[in-house]
Amino acid sequence: MVTGRWIPGVALLALFVAGAAFAQEPPLTPEQVTTGEVRLSMSSDYARLRVDGEEWENHEFLDNGRTVVIHALDRTEEHVVSLTPIYPDLAPFELRIAPSDWKLATVGKLLKMWRVEQRIVFKKVPPAAKPVTPPPAEPDSQD
Numbered sequence: 001m002v003t004g005r006w007i008p009g010v011a012l013l014a015l016f017v018a019g020a021a022f023a024q025e026p027p028l029t030p031e032q033v034t035t036g037e038v039r040l041s042m043s044s045d046y047a048r049l050r051v052d053g054e055e056w057e058n059h060e061f062l063d064n065g066r067t068v069v070i071h072a073l074d075r076t077e078e079h080v081v082s083l084t085p086i087y088p089d090l091a092p093f094e095l096r097i098a099p100s101d102w103k104l105a106t107v108g109k110l111l112k113m114w115r116v117e118q119r120i121v122f123k124k125v126p127p128a129a130k131p132v133t134p135p136p137a138e139p140d141s142q143d
Helices: 002-023
Strands: 035-042 048-051 059-062 067-074 079-084 093-097 103-106 112-120
Touching: 035 079, 048 067, 067 079, 093 112
Parallel strands: 035 112
Antiparallel strands: 035 067, 048 079, 059 067, 079 093, 103 112
16 A cells, blocks of 8 residues: 555656756857856956956956956956056056957856966066156356
């Protein structure tokens, strides 16, 4: 009698699993995915970010501000990423990202994503030379 109660439960579970497997959409191929992330490790921290001349809100800083990750960037177009350090003795850096720069990176065991990784080293700005002021002219003394 106990086995008679298990049969409808097992049948219901089998229908549920079969229905869930049938309802899933086929996975996208990598070529169908048009967005990815740009991962930039920098020699300075918390640089101001602009993408194609505009502020880009969909980003995050990692590693105490030394790595910036730009999310949801269209990989089918060319982009210009500008980084301006917060320290005045470092020069801004501009990076061009072409569609050919994107690589398929493994994120998890079965998960891959499009990614560009780059190391940015900000150059030092030479200190501005102070203008040389001539000494004040001595007034002519008439004796």
